[in-house]
Amino acid sequence: MATGCGQFFRSFTAGLKKNEPPIQDGGSRVKHNRGRSSKGGSNTVKPTMFSHKIPEARKSSIVPDTCAVKPTPTTCTQNHFLRMPPEILQKILSYLDDYSLLCIEHVSKLFNQLANNNDMWHQMYLSKYGSSKRWRPKIIEKRSLVKVQERSNGFWRRLYLRTMAICKETRWKRDLKDINPFTGLPSQTERVLRNLHVTWDLTLCDDVSGWRGTFEPIHVYFSNSSLTVCWSGEHWPSFCQTSLQLHGVKKSHMHGWRSLMVRLDRETISGSKQIIGSDKLVNLVFLPPGLLVGTWRGNSTIAFVIANFHFHRLVERSLLSSPFCSYAMPHFCDEDPSYDLHSYRLHIVLHNTVTQIMLGCFPQLSCEKGQIHGRYIYLTAIRKNEFSQHTPLSGKVMLPWRWGALQGSVENCCIMSLTLLDESQNPIWCVSTPVSMVLSCGKRMSRHYKGDHFLIRYQELEGKVKMKLVWLEEQKQFFLISLTLAITLAKVNRHFGTDATG
Structure with missing residues (x-):
């Protein structure tokens, strides 16, 4: 219908031009006053509303100076639609x-x-x-x-x-109510984010010079249960004097909305930074929750930023926050004491910014009172003596990065996305964070495998994860031979509304 409107405008304008007065030799549209003459006996030419200015290069050769037409500026920009x-x-x-x-x-x-x-x-x-x-x-x-x-x-x-x-x-x-039985998370998360035109921007502030800049992502990667967003730029400030903010941005042709997801000030960044990997050009600095900052070696200037977001409530966090306050996660509480110390379900993915490295789903993780030690409940997904549970990795553990035309990769680093569910498929613990793999310097973790043994550890206030891997030189492949996670009793009690020790 808009196309037909444009055709009407073109036809209407063509009709107006067709009925305009004749054009004088100099290109000016004029009216001739018949029966009136000047003292010199020549006809006087008066400019009309359709006249326009004659170029200076052609004025002397076409129209004498005494007969030059000098239109007013308002007649040059006459709008036909106003009529x-x-x-x-x-x-x-x-x-x-x-x-x-x-x-x-x-x-x-x-x-x-x-x-x-x-x-x-x-x-x-x-x-x-x-x-x-x-x-x-x-x-x-x-x-x-x-x-x-x-x-x-x-x-x-x-x-x-x-x-x-x-x-x-x-x-x-309504689309988010469709739950994936494999992950226990909404199966349409990626499609909903793309249909709503949601993106994420990064704001960096140099607290010393006052410089401030907002940047759009250069790469977005959707894994099985998480999202990875990458930014990079030139002339970014030094890491030690920077504060940052991450916003979810909903773009549309009518309005835009920014939802605060992460805010880290200069003091928080300086107190929580942890280098988890490096190569010849950059160091990888881990910032909770789930941020990875690449700094150039030698001057500590920021090269790129990688953010990881778990799918759990990701759409709400990206849309329903205010520009200055992040989304408050709702608290789930089931007060049925029969859930106390029942089985759990674990879904875990190891990936980087490009591809998936390992995917595992472990149902029926039983929990007994003997598995409670201190303030943690320990759950074992892979036992090192159960060879049928050992899981191969599809590639090397590395994290690719890009800065303009410059590319590289940091070995022994990747991203872990973990989802722990209860028997009703409700998420208890959701994590998406960078992790590093280190060589085990102690005794060999398994006498059945000959090769280098590695450890991946992650710990936060609500739980911790420990993975043991072995590198088989003949197969040129990693094998995950042990996976144990621990979740705090306080978090379990908050989730079920019961006393897990009772």
Whole structure:
């Protein structure tokens, strides 16, 4: 319909030009005053509203100086649309869609008034939402009592946009109810984020010089249960004097929204940084929760930033936070004491910024009172004496990075995405974080494998993970031969609302 409107404009403009007065030799459109002459006996030429300025290079050779036409600036930019009746302009705008109307209202005051016409938005609302009783307001049901024009200007426009936003929110919440039985997480997370045009930006602040910059990601990688976002840039500040913020950004043609996801000030970064890997060019610094900062070796200037987000409540965290306050995760509590010390389900993925390295799902992880030590409940997914449980890795443990045309990879580093579920498929512990693999310097962890043995450890306030791997030189492959995780009693008690020790 917008295409037909453009064709009408072109035909209308062509008709106006066709009926214009003749053009003088110099290129000026003039009117001849017949029967009137100047003192010199020559006809006087007066500029009209259609006249335009003659180039200086051609003026002397075409028109004498005494007869030169000097139009006013206002006649040079005559707008034909201003001469059209408002009713015709309103009819033309009625063929546009909502996106075109929202754009054209910024052209001028006239178009802003026409694009907010109640009748036009009322008809658009009825055509899209009028057939559904769910979105039908009382004004439609009692239209005989309240006329459309009695509403304030822009009422139906606001109602249309608000209803459209509610419909989109209802749609993506409905899509997230589809749970993947393999991971226990919403199976449509990636599709919902892409359909909503959600992206993530990074804001860096140099607290010393006052420099501030916001950057869009250069690479986004969706794994089985998490999201990895990468940024890089030139002339970034030094790591030791930087604070950063991560926002989820919803981009649309009508409005944009930024949701705060991570905020780290300068003091927090200096107190929690931990180098987990390096190569010839960069050092990898780990910042909880789930951030990885690459700094150039020698000057500590930031080269790139990698953020990892678990799929659990990712859409809500990316959309429903404010620009200054992060999303508050809802607290799940099941007060049925029969869940106490029952079995769990573990889903774990090892990957990097490009590909997946290992995927494992371990159901029926039983928990008995003998597995409670101190303030932790220990769960064993892979035992080193159970050879059938040992899992091969599909590639080397490394983390690729990119800075412009420069590329590299840090060995013995990757990203771990872990999801621990209860018997009802409700997430208890969700982690997506960089981890490092170190060579075991003690005795060989398994006498059945000949090769170098490695350890991967991760620990936070709510739990910890320990993995044992062995490198088989003949197969050129890693094998995961042991996997144990521990979760705090306090977290289990908060989740179930019971005393796990009772």
